[in-house]
Amino acid sequence: MHFVEREPVMMAIGGRLLSDAGQGLDVMVIDVAVMDGDWRREVRAEVIERILAALARACGLPEPSPAWWVDFRVIEEGSWAAGGGVLSVLSLLESGVFTEEKAKAIRAGIGA
Template identity: 75%
Template sequence: MTVITVNTPKGRVSQEQRRRLAETPTDAALVPEVGQFAPAARVGFQVHFVERESGMMAIGGRLLADVSPGFDAVVIDVVVMDGDWRQQVRAEVIERLLAAMAEACGLPEPAPAWWVNFRVIDEGS
């Protein structure tokens, strides 16, 4: 099982964008993990969306509620089961996740404050 959690400020991602992001991050992680596009493997992936009030997120020691709207904080947490997650595979997944997020948000590239946290757990955790 792979769980991808997209954390954003409240209202940052629309319902239509979430529909797109329900699929694209799954494929971003699925292809490197499985080694090919395999739609049947999607059942082993979950995407969760968490929205936080701007007073509950900070960049550079300042709450988003107190800084200009130009700050775009997005954190994507990826939790995967133990497997072949070499650094090269992790890097590919991270690049693909950021590109999928940018595409869904209509941006030419990911914003500088976006972050991907990648964690591998074994089946006993």
């Protein structure tokens, strides 16, 4: 996850700059990048909702701010690298990190 705070003059809701709204909102973009896998629409929605709820709890707020945006990106298999090499979700499937059912869903999701 990558958190980026933005000034209210850099974002708008409904065509109105947040700086003009006078609400004193904290503006934030949360960028979630994940390896290819079983990321059906309902799974992505649940992840986004949990992130926003956890962030609200961490900030002591009753609910997420309307000025928080979440961008959920799936990085295609073979397009993720770290430590000088390309990473693959396929190598994780045999590691025992995932249940067999989840591993099957991931394989189906990426066509492996």
